[in-house]
Amino acid sequence: MDFITLIQVLDSTIRLTTPLLLACLAGLYSERAGIFDIGLEGKMLASAFLSAAIAYVSGSVWLGLLAGIAASVLLSALHGLASITFRGNQLISGLAVTMLAQGFTVLVAQDWFQQGGRTPSLTGAGRFTGITLPFADALEPVPVIGPIYAELISGHSILVYLAFAMVPLTWWILFRTRFGLRLRAVGENPAAVDTAGISVTGLRYAAVLICGVLCGIAGAYLSTALQAGFVKDMTAGRGYIALAALIFAKWRPWHALWSCLLFGLLQAVALRFQNIDLGGIVIPVQVMDALPYILTVVILAGFVGKAIPPRAGGEPYVKER
């Protein structure tokens, strides 16, 4: 493997990691506050659809992004209503959100555009295009550093930089602010938070809404930056992979970055090298495709260390018995 190929694989890794990372951080906020969310997939899908639809109708990708976030936040609020206010089962509610999004996006898209559950192709200002960072062209001839900067770091859409910037920001919010301390506490021991006179419900809603915003950005990235329009079920299980990455990362922001990058790298390698020949032994592409899942099982089996979820995760908070 030569240097240029390596850069191309890593470039692909970054593109594939971005939606995973955003969804993973979204799940992190929600689950740290004690609300399990398996509806990440559905929220991304709803956002992917509405952002593409609005971007097409208005011709502005920024309006599309806002609409996508709005759709995702709406579904988040629904999940919050079911699991926080009405104390329903969080897994069922999450699953319902995903199923609702899967059906609704295609139905609305068909009624709106008559293109069989797709949105028309986006062009021009209806898409997020790559940003060339300053000095990228000037630095390109420099060996090693030039291609790394010009090809790998520069040239992605703004949402990619946003996603990666969210990692330190999330770490700072969760571990260095009062809000973050309370958010983590509400996922571990909501009764203690309540005793301190802080609203459990309010904190959990805040976490769920942040989760909605991040999923919204992830969905918009899929349909308006990576692709030029929405296609039925285009998230293709990325919400679930993000959940696996979250468990892998043991609910910590920096680890989430590494686990998402690892999953992105495995996908990129599987796409670039379909059959890997290791001195006579050919590893078929199916093994590479399955690796993220095998890794997750290995992690869950406890080989790399136990992944302990937030203690109050999945349980609705009941103030008095």
Add this chain to the structure above:
Amino acid sequence: MTAMTKLLGAAAAVALGTGAAMAEPALIFDLGGKFDKSFNEAAFGGAKRWADETGGSFLETEMQSEAQREQALRRFAESGANPIVMTGFAFGDVLNQVAPDYPDTKFAIVDMVVEQPNVRSVVFNEHEGSYLVGMLAAMASETDTVGFIGGMDIPLIRKFACGYAQGVKAVSPDATVIANMTGTTPAAWNDPVRGSELTNAQISQGADVVYAAAGGTGVGVLQTAADEGILSIGVDSNQNYLHPGQVLTSMMKRVDNAVYEAFSDGTDLETGIYVMGLANGGVGYALDEYNEELITEEMKAAVDEASAKIASGEMVVHDYMSDESCPAVSF
């Protein structure tokens, strides 16, 4: 009395006639969805053409999950729909079990052979059509490297790839064909993001024409090819219009004709294996106002010559599914 008998007889005949007319044909779309701009949409096009021409109506349903296949088949059969046409190889096993239970109902399955007395198995010689677009790809390529992106890794898609690679090698024996599959599950038919990444990977390996046989995933392939300024080849339906001037051609698989004929035959549908190839217009390549500037006279002449030879049986394109191997490309 005789008048009465005649009247009753006439009434009975009318009743029987309407009874036969009531047997609406039914169409079941596979997981790719009715509007996949490709395979299933072609089937819908054929059914719609039949409905427009005859004024008849037809029943239809779209699969949402693997588990619904048998349920959908039985429901249509029990509601009296006849014939029942389904698109997709995945119906094969289910139909094999269901068909004997409804001996009076005629079934037609596209892309799979089911050996039951009341089933018509429509199979296409995709390798022949793919051979033609492979020739076009090789002639249009400047880097002598062309790509193929399949959907789910199944023998049928390998058949596309194999025919394509043979066409490429027929024009330039030294050309490189990069063949990739999107995945091994049905999700591979609807993952344009993966399609895009595969296209990028092939471009970085030097490909400048990419053939997508991947259902909805192909939308991502064609999009990325257009964004990156290389040529792409569509599949099943004519996809030239998606990116005018940037889609070299489309391998047309006339699923619409298969459905149209099955619907037209109605309950008199002849069963058995029904092969649609170059000889009877079942496959071909698309040439229209969107790609006429990309296909030169020489290219057209070469392809038409090969097409005539294949149709007449003078030249044989190797079918991957006949022996599960391909002389022109390895997977």
